Amino acid sequence: MTKPNDQDDDGVALTPEENKAVSERRSGSAKVVHEVIRIQGDDELNRPALSLLCSAFAAGVGISASVLAEAFLHQHLPDAQWTPLVTSFGYCVGFVIVILGNLQLFTENTITVVLPVAVKPSLHNFGRLGRLWSLAIVANLAGTFLVAAMLAHRMIVSQDQLDAAVAVSAKLLDNDAATTLLRGIPAGFLVASIAWILPNARGSEFWVVVMVTYVIAVGGFSHVVAGSGEAWLLWLTGKASFGWAVGGFIGPALAGNIIGGTGLFAVLAHGQVRDEIKTD
Template sequence: MSRKINEQDVIDTYEHQEGSTNRQKSQEEILVEQLCEGMEAYKQQNSKVFIGSVAAGLEIGFSYLLIVVLYTFLEDKFSAHTIPYLVAFAYPVGFIMVVLGRSILFTEQTSLLALPVLHGRRSVLQLLRLWGLVIAGNLIGGFFIALIICWVGFATGIISQYSIGEIAGHVTEAELYVIFGSAVLAGWLMALLSWLVTSSNETISRIFVIYMITAIVGFAGFHHSIVGNIEVLAGLLFTDDILFSTYVGFQTTALIGNAFGGVVFVALLKYRAFTANY
């Protein structure tokens, strides 16, 4: 017979595990910590959440910076089919900055923010409002970093318009239903990233986990709504290859897919796996 996790038990367990950093955390402890972090996020002022989200949108842009610089450097040295796999090595850099810096990234927060709803402490409407705030901050931050990167990149000659167009075209070339499926996998992995980072006790271990998970996303070409926002937006603003309708279709599909993957395959499954024992 299943039961609700008592809120005081959650808090007590969370406080107890704070002093237990030298041992492997159990699944229950990871769930408790994730749940506590999720509930804490709802208590923060909207301005703090928004600023943290804008920061994440800006910082994740450093992944795009390295990708487009490498693409420009390699564009006349390797085939267009090979380059995406080579530049994927740079994909995790922005994620390491965001996750270790504790900025608020939508795809990392989908599962985290959904847990209090599954626990019955927050409503779906509250979840959607908080998601909306985080998404808005991420997209606004992405817009500004795309402008800065392309302006500086053109002025210094480290990026080319061709590379911007090629990256944007590569991200949006699939049909929307394929982008949705790819985004589900990316959202699944990113929510799992939050879970695995919580299970890690040391910074080096966390960096390895972040690199491993986001490298899978990069090498497989899965669609990440926040990095993808910068990639496609740069193509829209600085080339003739991307239409506004293409950008909107991609962004909407990727956001929904990322949210679905994080909530269903991580938050729901992890929560139900625990409560099924009671």
């Protein structure tokens, strides 16, 4: 017969099997989550350039499914006050593909690959961070541009579907560069929070991604990669200029996402455990 463990001052006596069950059900501490993400980030920083480029390009293509899903829902729904609440679910599709598929999404890297640098802020680590960020954002934007070009030339959609995609994308034109930057801050914070939540999600990863990205869509926040597909499409269909696509949306959204993901979330996430972790 299994004997219970000795009882401590604050707990109850449990058998080894019961202690194991408690451990399996307990969420990881902030230090544990921090270390999980730091190790993941260090692995990403060490990946070959070609691997990063291919993964990031695939992420740009994959996240473009958000534009398609929103357009298809928009096409078949009436013009009602509640319609955006339904079409916004389409926005989650690309993020599910990219995040659960472990593809290289720039805005996830505003926390994942920043933690190794925060722990050891050396010139070498800053160089690795700059290399990964540069490769990721360029390849992400190349992937969204490819899909936008295929949409604009009706290679993968009908005229009605293209019109719906343009209509969905046109909401970006309502904001100036300053507003896009400000709305990029919460988007960067929220996407970075996904990376922090997933280690404790335990089978609920799908719902975490859907819940957080749905908030981004409903709130009208600016995500540089997902939004770049819409910006490219508006330019390629003559609804906006190239200067607006790059300087009016992509640049400001990128800055906002970095501020929200790195300047706010990563700094706060590291700050809460900085005095509790040991570094060499």
